Amino acid sequence: MDRPRTHRLRLRRAVAAVFAAATPLCLAAAAWADEAATASADAAANAAATSAADPATAVAWINTARLPLLVALVIICGSVVAGIALARSGRPLRIRRLAALDAVDEAIGRATEMGRSVLFVPGIQDMTDIQTVAGVTVLGRVARTAAEYDARLEVPTSRSIVMAAARETVQAAHFTAGRPETYNESNIYYITDEQFGYVAAVTGKMVREKPAACFYMGAFYAESLLFAENGNSIGAIQIAGTAEPSQLPFFVAACDYTLIGEEFFAASAYLSGERDQLGSVKGQDLGKLWIAAAILLGCALATAAVFVPSLAGAAASFKAILGG
Amino acid sequence: MLQRTVPIAILGLSGVILMLAYFSPLTTSWGETVLEWFNILAAVAFVLGAGNLLAVNLEKISSRRPGWAYAAITLLSFFLMLGFGLLKVGAVPNPQHPGVHLAGNYETADSPFGWIYEYVFSPLTATMFAMLAFYVASAAFRAFRAKNTESILLLGTAFVILLAQTAAGMFLTGWIPEDSAFAFLRLDWMKVAITEHIQTAGMRAITIGIALGVVATSLRLILGIDKSYLSKG
Numbered sequence: 044m045d046r047p048r049t050h051r052l053r054l055r056r057a058v059a060a061v062f063a064a065a066t067p068l069c070l071a072a073a074a075w076a077d078e079a080a081t082a083s084a085d086a087a088a089n090a091a092a093t094s095a096a097d098p099a100t101a102v103a104w105i106n107t108a109r110l111p112l113l114v115a116l117v118i119i120c121g122s123v124v125a126g127i128a129l130a131r132s133g134r135p136l137r138i139r140r141l142a143a144l145d146a147v148d149e150a151i152g153r154a155t156e157m158g159r160s161v162l163f164v165p166g167i168q169d170m171t172d173i174q175t176v177a178g179v180t181v182l183g184r185v186a187r188t189a190a191e192y193d194a195r196l197e198v199p200t201s202r203s204i205v206m207a208a209a210r211e212t213v214q215a216a217h218f219t220a221g222r223p224e225t226y227n228e229s230n231i232y233y234i235t236d237e238q239f240g241y242v243a244a245v246t247g248k249m250v251r252e253k254p255a256a257c258f259y260m261g262a263f264y265a266e267s268l269l270f271a272e273n274g275n276s277i278g279a280i281q282i283a284g285t286a287e288p289s290q291l292p293f294f295v296a297a298c299d300y301t302l303i304g305e306e307f308f309a310a311s312a313y314l315s316g317e318r319d320q321l322g323s324v325k326g327q328d329l330g331k332l333w334i335a336a337a338i339l340l341g342c343a344l345a346t347a348a349v350f351v352p353s354l355a356g357a358a359a360s361f362k363a364i365l366g367g
Numbered sequence: 368m369l370q371r372t373v374p375i376a377i378l379g380l381s382g383v384i385l386m387l388a389y390f391s392p393l394t395t396s397w398g399e400t401v402l403e404w405f406n407i408l409a410a411v412a413f414v415l416g417a418g419n420l421l422a423v424n425l426e427k428i429s430s431r432r433p434g435w436a437y438a439a440i441t442l443l444s445f446f447l448m449l450g451f452g453l454l455k456v457g458a459v460p461n462p463q464h465p466g467v468h469l470a471g472n473y474e475t476a477d478s479p480f481g482w483i484y485e486y487v488f489s490p491l492t493a494t495m496f497a498m499l500a501f502y503v504a505s506a507a508f509r510a511f512r513a514k515n516t517e518s519i520l521l522l523g524t525a526f527v528i529l530l531a532q533t534a535a536g537m538f539l540t541g542w543i544p545e546d547s548a549f550a551f552l553r554l555d556w557m558k559v560a561i562t563e564h565i566q567t568a569g570m571r572a573i574t575i576g577i578a579l580g581v582v583a584t585s586l587r588l589i590l591g592i593d594k595s596y597l598s599k600g
Contacts, residue, residue: 104392104393123583123586124586127592171405173581173585180595180596183595202412203415203419206416207412207415211596212596215597229426232420238492239495247437269502272506288574293506296506296507303573304576304577308580315593315595320587320592323586331575331576
């Protein structure tokens with residue numbers, strides 16, 4: 044038996060084993076969640092009465108109302124860790140190409156040829172928002188390419204911690220590109236925390252300096268279209284990435300390329316090319332498989348409950364565990 | 368080496384504590400402590416941000432770079448508001464301590480600080496936000512060009528939703544009885560079908576993908592697999 048076939052068989056067995064283990068776990072958890080919900084309501088009432096009388100009442104180890112979420116988190120995290128383990132075992136990894144990231148070189152190359160700057164906007168949220176973290180990791184790659192091409196990269200930020208993190212990232216990128224002397228920290232600067240004050244400053248800069256490439260990677264709200272339309276009016280190549288579902292249509296309409304939701308989070312792994320990171324993306328896909336299976340199972344149970352009334356309890360419990 | 372190991376250790380520890388705090392009431396206070404660390408860092412970083420604002424704009428003015436006048440206006444506004452706020456210029460006296468100037472309220476429109484915020488800053492902000500309407504129109508104009516099948520679908524959907532949102536929707540199809548076999552031709556029926564079924568399904572698919580992406584990214588950071596945000600030290 045050749046090696047790839049062995050890998051495929053191992054993967055199938057692993058997926059089947061995980062499914063086999065998780066299905067009864069989910070059903071058991073669903074049944075348990077029903078009981079726990081009732082019990083925790085009684086317990087909460089009792090605890091309120093007891094704690095009023097005795098302030099030294101013991102605190103619970105675990106929040107039972109959040110236990111189904113914990114089970115789901117463990118399953119998803121387990122899938123990601125399994126993906127990383129599979130990648131480390133040497134399994135060949137194939138990740139779908141992301142046009143938006145492949146266009147990074149083209150956009151920066153164009154800016155270099157035109158002698159114009161590259162603008163990177165890391166959103167308007169602080170480093171506590173995972174989208175900002177994802178945006179800053181993409182900034183690393185953009186900064187490395189800009190350093191290699193000797194293009195001027197500007198990063199205006201709306202949070203001072205983001206400015207500090209962006210400076211670290213861009214400096215690291217210049218080191219990686221072998222051009223530490225071209226790093227200029229004054230190109231990464233803080234403007235204001237105020238949403239529309241920040242928009243006014245950045246769009247004003249865009250209109251005056253006309254950057255040839257604009258990147259919008261992070262958390263955006265009403266300002267997304269203001270940035271994208273201004274960028275469009277100056278003829279810049281625009282690449283956006285966000286996980287704000289309400290802002291995605293604006294970016295899709297006004298930008299050349301958009302990283303939609305999960306693509307945005309997969310971007311840093313995709314750009315790094317490291318096996319561990321690519322493995323985590325594969326694990327993410329495995330998690331998606333889980334969710335698809337749960338949706339199908341839920342649909343099947345709900346449909347079956349219409350014809351077999353005795354299954355109504357199981358369907359309701361399954362819905363309860365999924366937070367419905 | 369230490370410059371990369373210590374931040375990763377702090378990040379991993381903070382991530383694990385915040386996760387524990389969410390699921391275990393026993394560790395809730397730990398999570399609160401970690402968030403307090405962030406608030407302390409943010410307060411220090413705010414000084415860093417203000418310092419950077421001064422440095423960048425002063426440099427722009429002193430070297431007479433293009434747009435230096437904007438930098439001068441920025442600094443003037445910065446110091447004006449800082450002075451009004453810190454010194455509580457024209458603050459409304461506190462009824463409980465009328466003799467103590469610093470106990471006064473400086474956020475009402477009766478004080479210079481509140482007046483500038485209310486009558487200068489807020490209208491400027493509202494103006495920026497109001498421009499969105501024009502940008503939506505220009506973006507829609509480009510997006511709704513019927514150049515291929517997807518664009519035609521988009522245009523058709525937008526047309527149905529726009530008509531259904533206005534009185535024209537009821538005027539055109541309101542005469543079709545709601546309980547008839549042709550009720551699906553009513554524009555309000557189509558709008559509900561599109562927004563509550565097709566759009567919701569698509570949005571949920573995106574949201575599920577985002578949730579998985581958040582978990583995977585958080586895990587990469589907590590486990591120290593993704594170190595791209597750190598300098599080379």
